[in-house]
Amino acid sequence: MSVGPVLHTHLTLVEVAEPETLAEIRADRRLGPLIVAQLSERVAIAAPGCAKDLVQRLIKAGHTPKLIER
Amino acid sequence: MRLLRTPSPVVLEGMLPNPATCLARLNADRLKKIARLWVGKDANKLNKEGALRAVTHGLGDPRAIRAVVAGLSDFERTGLGLIKARGGHAVYTEELVGELLMFDLPFAGKEHYGGYHDGVGTHFGSVNALLDTGLIIRIDGSGERITRYEPGLGVYSDAKVLAAVDPLVPKPLAIEPRPGPPAGSVRRPTEVLLECLALARVLSAVPPIPLTARGLRSKSALARIGKPLGWKEHAVSLRNALGFYLSLFEAAGLLREVPEERCLALDRAHAEALLAEPYPEQTRRWARAYRALLGWCEAMPLAIHFYADPDDPEPSTFNALRAALLLGLGALPETGAWYRVEDLSDAIFDRIGPHVGLGYRRHFHAPHGATPSKLAALRGEWLAAERGSWRELEGLWIASAVAGPLHHLGLVELAASGQGKGTSEVFRLTEMGRIALGFHRSEAKPVEPRPAWVVQPNFDIVLYLEDAAPAALAFIDRIAEHRQLGGDTALYRLTREAIYRALESGLAAEALIRRLGEGSRHPLPEAVAHTLGDWAARRERISVHRNARILEFASGAVRDAALQAAKVKGTAVGERYVLVQSVARGFQIGAVLCYEPALPKCLCVAEDGEIRIDPTTRDLLITSELAAFSDPISGDEYGWRMSGASVRRAAARGWSATEVVSRLGGRAKHRLPPLLECAVRAWGGARTAPGPIALPTVPILQVGDRQAAEAIAQSALLRPYLAGRLGPHAFLSAQDRRARSTRSSRSLASR
Numbered sequence: 001m002s003v004g005p006v007l008h009t010h011l012t013l014v015e016v017a018e019p020e021t022l023a024e025i026r027a028d029r030r031l032g033p034l035i036v037a038q039l040s041e042r043v044a045i046a047a048p049g050c051a052k053d054l055v056q057r058l059i060k061a062g063h064t065p066k067l068i069e070r
Numbered sequence: 071m072r073l074l075r076t077p078s079p080v081v082l083e084g085m086l087p088n089p090a091t092c093l094a095r096l097n098a099d100r101l102k103k104i105a106r107l108w109v110g111k112d113a114n115k116l117n118k119e120g121a122l123r124a125v126t127h128g129l130g131d132p133r134a135i136r137a138v139v140a141g142l143s144d145f146e147r148t149g150l151g152l153i154k155a156r157g158g159h160a161v162y163t164e165e166l167v168g169e170l171l172m173f174d175l176p177f178a179g180k181e182h183y184g185g186y187h188d189g190v191g192t193h194f195g196s197v198n199a200l201l202d203t204g205l206i207i208r209i210d211g212s213g214e215r216i217t218r219y220e221p222g223l224g225v226y227s228d229a230k231v232l233a234a235v236d237p238l239v240p241k242p243l244a245i246e247p248r249p250g251p252p253a254g255s256v257r258r259p260t261e262v263l264l265e266c267l268a269l270a271r272v273l274s275a276v277p278p279i280p281l282t283a284r285g286l287r288s289k290s291a292l293a294r295i296g297k298p299l300g301w302k303e304h305a306v307s308l309r310n311a312l313g314f315y316l317s318l319f320e321a322a323g324l325l326r327e328v329p330e331e332r333c334l335a336l337d338r339a340h341a342e343a344l345l346a347e348p349y350p351e352q353t354r355r356w357a358r359a360y361r362a363l364l365g366w367c368e369a370m371p372l373a374i375h376f377y378a379d380p381d382d383p384e385p386s387t388f389n390a391l392r393a394a395l396l397l398g399l400g401a402l403p404e405t406g407a408w409y410r411v412e413d414l415s416d417a418i419f420d421r422i423g424p425h426v427g428l429g430y431r432r433h434f435h436a437p438h439g440a441t442p443s444k445l446a447a448l449r450g451e452w453l454a455a456e457r458g459s460w461r462e463l464e465g466l467w468i469a470s471a472v473a474g475p476l477h478h479l480g481l482v483e484l485a486a487s488g489q490g491k492g493t494s495e496v497f498r499l500t501e502m503g504r505i506a507l508g509f510h511r512s513e514a515k516p517v518e519p520r521p522a523w524v525v526q527p528n529f530d531i532v533l534y535l536e537d538a539a540p541a542a543l544a545f546i547d548r549i550a551e552h553r554q555l556g557g558d559t560a561l562y563r564l565t566r567e568a569i570y571r572a573l574e575s576g577l578a579a580e581a582l583i584r585r586l587g588e589g590s591r592h593p594l595p596e597a598v599a600h601t602l603g604d605w606a607a608r609r610e611r612i613s614v615h616r617n618a619r620i621l622e623f624a625s626g627a628v629r630d631a632a633l634q635a636a637k638v639k640g641t642a643v644g645e646r647y648v649l650v651q652s653v654a655r656g657f658q659i660g661a662v663l664c665y666e667p668a669l670p671k672c673l674c675v676a677e678d679g680e681i682r683i684d685p686t687t688r689d690l691l692i693t694s695e696l697a698a699f700s701d702p703i704s705g706d707e708y709g710w711r712m713s714g715a716s717v718r719r720a721a722a723r724g725w726s727a728t729e730v731v732s733r734l735g736g737r738a739k740h741r742l743p744p745l746l747e748c749a750v751r752a753w754g755g756a757r758t759a760p761g762p763i764a765l766p767t768v769p770i771l772q773v774g775d776r777q778a779a780e781a782i783a784q785s786a787l788l789r790p791y792l793a794g795r796l797g798p799h800a801f802l803s804a805q806d807r808r809a810r811s812t813r814s815s816r817s818l819a820s821r
Contacts, residue, residue, distance in 0.1 A: 004657075004658040004659050004660035005621045005622055005623045005624070005628070005629075005632070005659060005660055006621070006622040006659075006660055006661045006662075006663060007619060007620075007621055007622075007650070007653075007659045007661070007662045007663070008619065008620040008621075008622060008663050008665065008689065008690055009617075009619050009662060009663070009664050009665065010617050010664050010665045010666040011615075011617075011618045011619070011620055011665050011690075012614065012615065012616055012617075012618065013614070013615040013618045013620070013649065014612065014613070014614055014615075015612070015613040015614075015615065015649075016611060016612050016613075017610060017611045017612075018611070021611060021612060025612075036691050036694055036695065037690055037691050037693075037694040039620070039643050039644045039647050039690070040643050040644035040645075040647070042643075043643045043644065043647075043649070045690055045691060046614070048665045048666050048669060049666055049667075051614055051616040054614055055614050058612060058614070059570075063608075063611075063612050064566070064570045064605070064608045064609045064611075064612075065609070065612040065613065065614050066573075066574070066609050066610065066612065066613045066614070067574060067613075067614050067616065068613055068614065068615045068616065068618075069616050069617065070615065070616065070617040070618055070619065
């Protein structure tokens, strides 16, 4: 077994200011399928490799997401 | 990697070969001639290696270089000066041909023409004369002379040699000023900049331009770029305006080939920097880029079609003529006077006409035994015929170049002179044209930055072009949508989308609002400032992190302790995660799981549908993935089971059987059991396998579907119930277990 914490890399995360926004995104039929796991009420994991697609769909849905590149 | 398109001069600068390597390719005779420049007649006694050593040693000694340059002819110093004036070390061969001949200086071989089979001719004679000095070198590294069959892309010179040269000025053209109107048609630098900004904006928004196997731009991509620009030929008075601007951007190094992806991509940082430079500097850059333009031409008279392909992105005679034309404009006797375009064409013919032409150039052949007077008369006839041909072909091209790109880039002002049948087109250099093309470095009067726009309460911005510095114009174009251009103003509108794009491009919200207010002639309307702040704040509501790193701790307490001890810097997420900014050196990490390009493989899948997660490689997505098409085994943290019911549930939510198999297969550490694959397809409704099943008196299991039969044959689960295989579709069932065998097989077929 591992002796320390596990580092998960190359993830696409969605972070929202209010939990309701994440619920709204998950409920949207164009955006929901891209969200594959939730870490907290404000942070979710998107399907790998779909960051640009997600941003475009968010913009299309009327949001103005901030893209943060690591 | 091989480039599909000819590199622009900017790109060429990074591809120059080592001079010593190129010189080593020359034969001993040519090297000795070059060595004579450096060591005098002693060079005759040297062998090839000795001559090479003498030249390379000389090229490394600044004093020797100065002495050699001082001893060069005006022609040779002109050649080097022309390369230096570009600000780099390299030049397309064709450009240098046009410019050298425009200086009208004598050089060895200028009048030599060796007949029809002469591959050198007089076109490249000037560059070959310079190559013979060894002070310029072919970019392709070849030691051969340039011929019309193998023209060679370009030449370059050593930086130390260029540093010792002072560029020379050509003698003024023999051309008379003409009366002209007080003012003609002129395009202001702001208009040119607005078009460049529009193109840069569209190129930033669309994917890079794919290239065909021939290296041409994809037509569908051009249509995608052209549509939002909406440039019509009559509106911009330029043939194929989009093609022109794309070639111009490429020649200026703003649009670059990405060889790995076979496409042309905008160099955004370079484009932003260039488009914010003062107008004189921008005009200079566009003039240089125009000279090196490839894959576009001003006009294509029918007679040229036979000799040139305007789409071919290779340097051609068009580049030689453009270089000659720009140099000719810089050598006008009075820079502020009006001139006839026809006179300019004739003056250029006088300098380069007998050597350079778009079509077939007829050379003068002196008849054997002709008297000097007869020879002069024959030469005069030949020259008159050549001039006539020049006016019909090259003259037409020059007129198109002056009225097209040169006017469009704001280098010349156009007008009509005379009345009735005597009307002719006249031109004169604009202030920007004089600065960009003149040989004496001059600058426009520095303009004090002044407030250049007014922001209306309805979010419109009225931009006053006269007062707008390039940086101000680029700023407004970045944060607002262009609506209209009329007279001295341009109309923009602040929209949520434009503000969002500006913020995404790296502009800070506070800086945006502050600069918008500072550049405005009136205070920013409060409602506008408030709305801009609101739009900017909206962007903070959702963040998409790309390539993010998450640390997963065993518990919240361990996580909090690591954060408190500053072993990990980042944001706490949920109960036991951290969105990592950085990790302290020495901090021990148990395992690293990478999610791209493929998700970790962490599952073991059994034939009966049981799925086990490997705890050492369990990732953050696996449970939610499994939940889509399987059920957790109660009391077992790492155990899941797939069944007909769970797959049918997934199918009801839109999953196809193929998707389930593919997702599961991608995450399994081994190949999925074929029987389970078959079962999932059957459960998911993808096929009706295994087809009709019957157990007759003789216990035989018959399977209609070949794939299902193979799966049964390989199945460890069914092996105990089968006594043997009778053929591709039939199995002999074990007598005492046939009821159970049929039941198991039917479960595969159940839907």
